[in-house]
Amino acid sequence: MDTAAPRGTTAEETPNPLPRPPEELEQLRRIWAMPRGLALLTEYNNSLIGPLYVATALLFFLLAGVLALIIRAQLAWPGLTLVDAATFNQLFTMHGTVMMFLFAVPAVEAVAITLLPAMLGARDMPFPRLGAYAFLIYAIGGLSFYSSILFGAAPDGGWFMYPPLTSKENSPGINTDMYLLGIGFIEISAIAGAIELFVGIMRTRPPGMTLGRMPLFAWGMLVFAAMVIFGFPAVIVASMLLELERALGWPFFLPEQGGDPLLWQHLFWFFGHPEVYVIFLPAAAMVSMIVPAMVGAPLVAHSLVVLALVGTGFLSFGLWVHHMYAVGIPALSLGFFAAAGFAVSIPSGVQTFAWIATFAAGRVKWEVPTLFMLGFIFIFVLGGLTGVMVSVTPFDWQVHDTYFVVAHLHYVLIGGMVFPLLGALYYWVPSLGRPLSDRLGRWAFWLLFLGTNLTFFPMHVSGLMGMPRRIYTYPAGFGLELWNALSSLGAAMVAAGAAVVLLDVVLHFRLGGTQENRWRAGTLEWVNNDDYGTRSIPRVRDRYPLWAEPELARQVEAGGHYLPFSATGRRETLVTSPAEAAPQYVAVLPDPGWGHVIAAIGTCAFFYALTMPLPIAAAVSGLVALIGLIWWLWQGTDPAPVGPHSVDIGDGVRVPIHATGPVSTSWWAMVALMLVLGTIFACLLGGWLFLWLVNGDAMWPPPGQGLPVAGWGLTALGLYAGGALVMWGAARLLGRRSRWVVRGALLLAAALFAGGVGADGWALWSGGVRPTLHAYGAASWAIFAWQGALVAVALLMAGYTLARSLAGKLDGARRLTMDNTMLFWGYTAGQGMVGLALLHGFPRLFA
């Protein structure tokens, strides 16, 4: 490890001289003080939102666990009728859906929101209101979604909701819509959180924390964020297409009209398989943080573990057909996916051996977190081994859709996620407040460890004996009685373990107070911190800064490191460069406000009103969400210059207070958003090409439908390009020419885009392309609809930019709004041109 001191200072010299004036701390406390009473809802501070987020995720874990207990009670013995078949369908669908979407993914995001600012020495994440918005729509939307089971309106098609089982014909109620709209928008929360984490990890690390010195949990969350950005759009597209089919009759998945149910499976599993790693990698990264602390030694092969995290993140996108081995895909294609399955086991193995070697390298503290780490390794290795088994195609054919797969996935997910998470709870709680009970923790561990194995190991046997998944009961006499009884007994043990954890939290956990470095860990989250984060922002020289510099925590807590004050008198955090973490500027953070709260409530109401379906209520809710969103942006983004132009943060480092362009965090967030949008678009293009492949050239377009009119397409192409160019020109002219020239350019750009989308749509309509007759038209109009939606957003952004200009909030220096609008317009124009090339060019050239 590199322990060379940057900038010529020694460990004894602090970046800012000590002692610090007492008014600095008073100022920080005053600025970061949380509002009281009802106004507490407007607070976004991670020290409030993070624990609430974790608590909500654990609540959903318990709620989904209750459903599992009912399932196991029903299956405890043959022929039981505790619930009927229809209710059972809702139970297993909700159990899987809630565990995957409302517990596992939000839980790791929640831990990250709670811990990362402290781990990275940041005062808060760069877009804290986005994090608060993500939490609010998750909590409100998730509880509304869960309550659907009380009214018999819960989804009932399995957590992966395959059509045609979920088509309008076979599922005419709102159960499927509840999933498509309810879960679809909760994915927006996951993506918002991922963008926040991605930018936060890349840009708010403390000076000196290079990528090579970054804690492994931050690496895990960085990979997580990238996987969410590229993986989750696929399930959003799948949900949109199925909802369009159900609501408007656009046939994407109906074979009699050119659709194909396999399109859903491809899209769903392109999200669904990486989802497993989205859950596992952050949990594995928690393990890589906890094990070194529990043995008092650095993680063996730290850099190889980083490679394993990054490598797994990529390779996991080549595994989605693992879930489709039985659907008739060509043999060689299956071979590709089996090979990727073997390849991904290599980085997983690297991590496992690194943990084992670290245990061997140090002196093990036999505390509760250690037990959970060892339990994790045992259970996860078993799940990983059965994972390699089911990646062997012929074996998978034998056990497909049996309880063997149920056993495998629970070993992977409980071993790979629940045990690390509970270990993390016992490990990190002392860094937030009062520790949990050691005695209750040990009881919880043994009940959960034995219960998990007792529940799921017998399922391997019942699966190999041929017991299919998702049956609500089974006949006696097939030898399944013993294995199911054991599984149900184990489930009761797991429930007892979860109850002990809950009891421990209720009895002992209290936030705040002086945190102790209970495990003598080496990373920054163990430095005392408050609502303002750490007293000063640490200078980092090692992967385990508290081990390398034993005085560091004291120095930071005394205010001897960077930015021990507020330079502007407002909430702020230090922004650093992505690779070397060199200080770049001080970002001013917004004050608490109601905008994101109103936007969250409006968003939830909008989607649930659509589900009912109540179109007027949906429109009103959508308007409320939009007003909240604009208020949120108007209040706190791109503030007027406050305080000095630049500030000395310590160590002679002077940085500006304001930044725009590629160096700013908002530019990074916009690029991340464009990656999400681009992935959604790529999924739509992929869907169009897939349907072309299965339909054949003669049916693309089918008889009775034509090609979009080329002349209108070319017109649209020119107008999109023209609109983006004028917007680029407006951005260039800002601050150089009269404001009225810029405003005129904004209006001209808007007119060009509006004309472009009109010509784009008219090209399809006048060419005889119709969305309801055949998959060709449906897929073509879906691409156009997405383009139309983005143009609408682009026009809204232009209007917002114009309003900022008219309000005197836009000029040559204060120009984040203009720069972001210009980026978005460039993306929208590019997307439109690619879409036109496919819809107009591809059928003429190849079909």
Add this chain to the structure above:
Amino acid sequence: MSGAAERGDTRKRQVLQVREVLFPALGLVVWAAHFGVSYAANALACARGFADARLLGQPLVPAVIMGLTAVALLALGLVIRASLSGLEGSLEEGGEAEPRFTRWLAATAAALAALAVLFQAVPALSVPPCG
């Protein structure tokens, strides 16, 4: 230094920083491209009846996949070479100041990607494309 020159210098440093961050992903992007194109090529061959077609006397699908594999391995070799060039001393387990860690990561990620590409190519030699 003038304001414009300073801005240009800052912009250049920013680009270099972003390049260093993205570099480790390059090898794995090559793997993803090889995977995606191989899968699409085989799917197209099966859907359009090219399963038994031949190219220069060789079965078409395996020949295409072997060609793609050769291109991917060549690209990965270049990534590894670029990662290691210009750095003095051996690149071992990291923690060092940048860009040494990201270069190390780029080289090892490209090596992992090369292994995955080879894994993926082998079935083309033994499994019938559309069987």
